[in-house]
Amino acid sequence: MTQPQPSAPSDVRPAEQTLVILKPDAVRRALIGEILRRIEAKGYTLVAAELRSPDRAVLAQHYAEHEGKPFYEPLLDFMSSVPVLVAVVAGQRVVEGIRALAGPTDPTTAPPGSIRGDLGRDWGGRVTENLVHGSDSPASAAREIGLWFPAL
Numbered sequence: 001m002t003q004p005q006p007s008a009p010s011d012v013r014p015a016e017q018t019l020v021i022l023k024p025d026a027v028r029r030a031l032i033g034e035i036l037r038r039i040e041a042k043g044y045t046l047v048a049a050e051l052r053s054p055d056r057a058v059l060a061q062h063y064a065e066h067e068g069k070p071f072y073e074p075l076l077d078f079m080s081s082v083p084v085l086v087a088v089v090a091g092q093r094v095v096e097g098i099r100a101l102a103g104p105t106d107p108t109t110a111p112p113g114s115i116r117g118d119l120g121r122d123w124g125g126r127v128t129e130n131l132v133h134g135s136d137s138p139a140s141a142a143r144e145i146g147l148w149f150p151a152l
């Protein structure tokens, strides 16, 4: 895939890509703009973005590592409750960069300054609502981008 590259010496480390999902709570609360603003302000590049109503099979593959956990079915219900914004974001070390921007899973204790820490809270549901998904490793990113954007 081609993507905008800054003018840089030829020995610059190559950009990597990660999968980002703005989850139903972000969409419902009209926080898409605010979250994308933070990602762009950090300097990362959006290479694909689309509002999707994913079918359960895609969500089941996306969250396969959590199958069997008590929050798995509520998580799939939550993720299919309203359309989500699915995006591919690029930049050097973007996988760990997006995880740092998002903050840890629990929004109650996620540090202020992070997306989850600034914008999220516990709403008392069976699944933790924390606004944003980011791939947890380059291998996960490749798998998830292949799942959501097979043409890329």
Ligand code: DAT
Residues within 6 Å of the ligand: 066, 071, 075, 104, 105, 126, 127, 128, 129, 130, 132, 133, 134, 136
């Ligand atoms: P992350 O999204 O930080 O990578 P994860 O992969 O462990 O976290 O879990 C996927 C999502 O499932 C997470 O964003 C919110 C939900 N979740 C995780 N652990 C949970 C728990 N103990 N109870 C309820 N929901 C949970």
Ligand code: MG
Residues within 6 Å of the ligand: 136
């Ligand atoms: Mg995860």
